[in-house]
Amino acid sequence: MNRGLGQIKDKLDIFALFKKSRMQIRERWLYAVLGGIVFFGSLFIFDGWSGLALTISSVATVMIMLLIVLMGKVLYRDAFLTIVCFGILFCLLTPVLDTPDETAHLARAMYLARGKIFVSQEDSQLLISEDYELIYDQSQKTLFENDLNVHDSGILMIESDGLKATNAYAFISYLPQALGIGFGRMVNLSVLWSYYLGRIFNLLFYATMIALAIKITPLFKQVFFIAGTIPMGIYIAASYNQDAFGIGIIFVTLAFYFRLLSKEDHQIKVLEIVGYTGLCMLITVTKFPFVLLVLLPAFIPFRKFDKAAYQCVFLGIILAAGFSLAWMNFYTAIPHPFVPEGVNMIKQLQFLVGDPIANMQMMGLNLLEGSINYLMLFNFGWLSYGSNGLGLLYLFFYGSVAVFYPRELRQSRLTRIGALLITVGIYVGITLSMYLTWTPVGSSVVNGVQGRYFIGFLPLIPLMLNIGPAFKQLDQLQVKHYYNIVTLVPVYFLIMSFTLTLKQYY
Structure with a gap:
C-alpha cells in the first residue's frame, strides 16, 4: 500500500512540475519570441544575412529562446545562465586569439599550467608549450577554418618574451585558464579543445563570481545583473583575458561592501x-x-x-x-x-611637474573627453569592429536604471559622497597610469585607455545617483514588470552584440 501511495505521489509531483513548467512558458513565451525577432532583426540591420551566419543564428536563437523561458525565477541563477549561454557562443565563435591582448594572456596561462607562478627575469626561463606557436599561426581563424583539431598537445618548450607583458597581474588571475589547459592535456584532447577549455574555464569562473555577487548583496541586485552581463564583460570572460578574474573579484567585493552598508x-x-x-x-x-x-x-x-x-x-x-x-x-x-616608443615614466612625471597648471588643464580635458571611451565597450575583436549606436543605447538604459532604481535603503550623504570620490579616484588613477606607462613623454593625449577598464565601478553609480521611489511604494505588478525589464533588456543587448561577431566572420 505504501508503494502504491509512493507511486501516486511521484505522479502528482511530475504533474505539478509539468504544470509549473507550462505556466512558466505561458508567462515568458512572448519575451522569447521577441528575443528571436531581435536576433534576426539585428542580423538584417548589421548586414549579417549570409548562409553560415543564418545557420548559426538558427541554432543560437533556439538556445537563447530557451534561456529566456527559463529565466525569471532566481536572479543570481538567471545571471549565471545568461553569462554561460552567451559566453559559450562567444567562446566558440570568436576566432582564435581575436580578443584584446589574448596572445599574452594565453602565454601566461600556458606558463602557469607548467607550475610556474612568477614571471622570471631570465629570458631562458620563460618557456611555454610549443602548442602556442600552433595556436598563434591560426590567429583570427574561426572554429570552422583552423586546423588545430588535428594536432595533439606537444611536449617541447619554446621561449616567450610576451610573458613579461603580464607581470602586473598575479598568477591567481590565470588559474581558471591554466586549469582548463591542464585538464585538456590530461585527458589527451587536441590543441583545439584544450585551447577552448581554457576559455570556458575562465568564463565559468566569471559567471560564478557575478552570480555570487548578486546572491550576497542585499542592495542593487538588478544593477549587479545588468553590469555583470554587459556584453564586453562576457566577451572578455570568454577568452584568456585576466580581466574576467579582476572584474569578478571587484563585483564580489562591492557586494560585500553593500552587505556592510545595510x-x-x-x-x-x-x-x-x-x-x-x-x-x-x-x-x-x-x-x-x-x-x-x-x-x-x-x-x-x-x-x-x-x-x-x-x-x-x-x-x-x-x-x-x-x-x-x-x-x-x-x-x-x-x-x-611592448611599451610604445617615447614612453618613460620618470621623464613623464618630470614633464607633469614642470608646468603643473598647464598639465592639470591638459589632464582635466583628457578626463572629460575620455568618457567617450565608454563606447569601446561595444567594440569587439582587437577593438576592430562594433557599434557606437548600441553603446549609446546601453548608456541610456544603464543610466536610467542607475538613477531611478527603486530605493531599498536611504543612504547618508557621507556614503554617497564617498562613493563619488572613490569612483572619480579610480577613473583618474586609470587614466593617469596609462599616461605614465603607455603614453609618449609630453603628449597632450592619453593613450591606451579602454572602456572595459571601467566596468568594475558600474555598481557604485546608483549608490551616488539613485533618486527612485522606495520599493514599498510599488505594487506587485509594477515590481514584476520592472524585474522583466531589467533582466530581459540586457539579454537583448547581448543578442545584438553577438550578431556583430556573426556579421564580422560568418
Missing part, C-alpha cells in the same frame, strides 16, 4: 572588515587602481560599527596601501616588452 547599528564586526580588506588586497594584484575600494568602509556611518571594527577600517587602509606599494615595486622590476 547592517544595523553596531553590527559591523572586526572579521568582516578583515575580510573586506583581504578582498581589496586581492584586487591590487589583478586591477591595481581599484585598490581604492578599500576606502569605502570609511564612509559608512560610524554608528554601524562596533568600536574595534571602526579602528580596523583605518588599519586595513594602511595595510592595503603598503601592500600596493610592495606589489608595484615587484611587478615594475620586469619592464613591459
